[in-house]
Amino acid sequence: MTLRVAHYLNQFFAGIGGEEVADRPPQSHEGPIGPGNLLASLLGPDGTVVSTLVCGDAFFNETAEEAHAAVADWLRDTGPELVVAGPAFAAGRYGVACAHVCRIADELGIPAVTALHPENPGRLTYPKAYAVPAGRTAASMKDALEAIVQLGRLLAAGDAPGPAEVEGYLPRGIRRPGHRAKPGAERAVEMLVAKLRGEPFLTEIPIDAYDAVAPAPPVADVSRVTLGLVTTGAIVPMGNPDRLKRASETRWSTYPLASRDELTADDYECVHGGFFNMIACENPNFVLPLDAVRALEREGAIGRLADFYCCTSGNDQRLADCARNGREIASALEEAGVEAALLVAT
Amino acid sequence: MGPESQSQIKAVADRFGTDDLVVVLGAADPEALEVAAETVTTGDPAYAGPLAGVSLGLPVVHILEPEVKEQVDPEVYSEQVGLLELTLDTDAVQTAMRKLRHEGGE
Numbered sequence: 001m002t003l004r005v006a007h008y009l010n011q012f013f014a015g016i017g018g019e020e021v022a023d024r025p026p027q028s029h030e031g032p033i034g035p036g037n038l039l040a041s042l043l044g045p046d047g048t049v050v051s052t053l054v055c056g057d058a059f060f061n062e063t064a065e066e067a068h069a070a071v072a073d074w075l076r077d078t079g080p081e082l083v084v085a086g087p088a089f090a091a092g093r094y095g096v097a098c099a100h101v102c103r104i105a106d107e108l109g110i111p112a113v114t115a116l117h118p119e120n121p122g123r124l125t126y127p128k129a130y131a132v133p134a135g136r137t138a139a140s141m142k143d144a145l146e147a148i149v150q151l152g153r154l155l156a157a158g159d160a161p162g163p164a165e166v167e168g169y170l171p172r173g174i175r176r177p178g179h180r181a182k183p184g185a186e187r188a189v190e191m192l193v194a195k196l197r198g199e200p201f202l203t204e205i206p207i208d209a210y211d212a213v214a215p216a217p218p219v220a221d222v223s224r225v226t227l228g229l230v231t232t233g234a235i236v237p238m239g240n241p242d243r244l245k246r247a248s249e250t251r252w253s254t255y256p257l258a259s260r261d262e263l264t265a266d267d268y269e270c271v272h273g274g275f276f277n278m279i280a281c282e283n284p285n286f287v288l289p290l291d292a293v294r295a296l297e298r299e300g301a302i303g304r305l306a307d308f309y310c311c312t313s314g315n316d317q318r319l320a321d322c323a324r325n326g327r328e329i330a331s332a333l334e335e336a337g338v339e340a341a342l343l344v345a346t
Numbered sequence: 347m348g349p350e351s352q353s354q355i356k357a358v359a360d361r362f363g364t365d366d367l368v369v370v371l372g373a374a375d376p377e378a379l380e381v382a383a384e385t386v387t388t389g390d391p392a393y394a395g396p397l398a399g400v401s402l403g404l405p406v407v408h409i410l411e412p413e414v415k416e417q418v419d420p421e422v423y424s425e426q427v428g429l430l431e432l433t434l435d436t437d438a439v440q441t442a443m444r445k446l447r448h449e450g451g452e
Contacts, residue, residue: 014394015349015394015395017350034392034393035393035394036393037393037398038393038398136377137378137380138381138390138391138392138394139377139381139384139391140391141391243432243434243435245374245375246375247375248375
C-alpha cells in the first residue's frame with residue numbers, strides 16, 4: 001500500500017504569484033503542484049501526493065482562524081498518512097504557516113514534517129514541529145525535500161525518531177530520559193578538557209539562540225519625555241543616500257527630522273523589499289508616522305520629538321545583526337537624550 | 347524567479363532555440379542570483395514555475411558586469427541602470443556571478 005501524503009504550499013511555490021496574490025484564500029487541489037512533483041518523485045512508488053492545499057501567506061497570517069479551520073477540514077477530508085508543509089526556507093510568514101499546519105496535523109494525530117531555515121520564525125510558532133533544516137532560498141529545495149521524505153517515512157511508519165542530532169532534524173527543545181555510556185560528571189570533565197585544549201566538543205545543553213528580551217519599564221510621564229522614532233520599515237530620504245538594502249541588511253541609518261511636520265512622497269521613499277511598498281512610498285507617514293507624532297507633540301501628549309529617526313530594512317536579517325543594531329540604536333538614542341522610543345510595526 | 351519571467355524566457359528559448367541565447371540577470375542579492383541562474387540553467391529549483399524540470403542550460407551574465415555594460419549605449423545604461431549601479435554592491439554581484447559560472451562548470 002502506498003503512503004498517502006498531503007502537501008501544503010503557499011501561493012508562490014504553487015506558481016500563482018508573489019505578494020500581489022498573497023491574500024488568496026486556501027484552496028485544495030488533487031495531486032501534486034510545483035515542488036510537490038519533486039516530492040512525488042522522491043517518494044517513488046511507495047508514496048503518492050494525494051492532495052495539495054494552497055494558501056496565500058498574507059491570508060494565512062492575517063485571517064488565521066479561518067485558515068486554520070480550512071487546514072483542519074482539508075486534512076479530515078483528505079485523510080493522509082503524512083503531511084508535508086513547505087519547505088519554507090527563510091520565508092517568515094510561510095514558515096509560520098507551515099508550523100501551524102504541522103500543529104493542526106499533530107492535533108488530528110497525523111504525522112507531519114516541514115523544512116525551515118534555522119532562523120525561520122516558524123520555529124517559535126510551534127517548536128514541537130518536526131522540521132528538517134533548509135537553506136535560505138529555494139536553491140536547497142532538493143536537499144530539503146530529500147530530508148523531509150526520509151524523516152516523513154520514519155514518522156508515518158509510527159517509529160519515534162531518535163534525537164535531533166542523530167536524525168538530522170532541528171532540535172525541538174524536548175529532552176527524554178535515556179542511558180549514556182558514561183556518567184554526567186565524566187562527560188562534563190571531558191567537555192571541559194576539550195574546551196581548554198581548543199578541541200571540538202558537543203554541548204548537551206545548547207543555549208537557545210532566541211533569547212527573550214525583557215521589556216523596558218513603562219514610561220512614567222509620556223507628556224514630559226523626549227521621544228525617538230525607530231523603524232524597520234526602510235523609510236529613507238529620496239535616492240536612498242546610504243544605499244540601504246531591500247533585504248538582508250546588516251546596518252542601520254539615521255536621518256534628520258527637525259523642522260519637518262510630515263514625510264512627503266517627494267522627499268522620502270520606502271526601500272523595504274519584504275512587502276508591497278508602493279503605498280508606503282506614496283505616503284511614508286503610514287510606516288514612520290511623523291504626522292501623527294507631531295500632532296501629539298502639539299497637543300502636549302508627548303514632551304518633544306527627537307530631531308532624527310533611526311532606520312533599517314527589517315527583512316530577512318540575521319538575528320546577530322538585529323541584536324547588534326538594536327543595541328547600537330538604543331545607545332545612539334540614549335546619547336541624544338531620548339527617554340522613550342516608538343518602534344513602529346512594519 | 348517568478349512564474350511570469352520563467353514563462354517569458356521559456357517562450358523565447360522555444361522560439362529562437364538556446365544556441366545564441368544569453369540571460370542577463372538583474373537581481374542584486376547573491377542568493378537571488380543563485381536561484382535565478384539555476385532556474386535558467388538546470389531548471390527552477392523551487393519547482394514553482396514553467397521551468398521546473400526544464401534544463402535550458404543558458405549562459406548567464408549580469409547587467410552590472412563590465413563586459414555587459416560596455417556593450418550597452420552609455421546613455422541608455424545610465425538612464426535604465428545608473429541608479430541601481432550606484433545603489434547596489436556591484437563588487438558582491440560580480441563575485442557572485444563569477445562563482446556561479448565557475449560552479450556551473452563554465
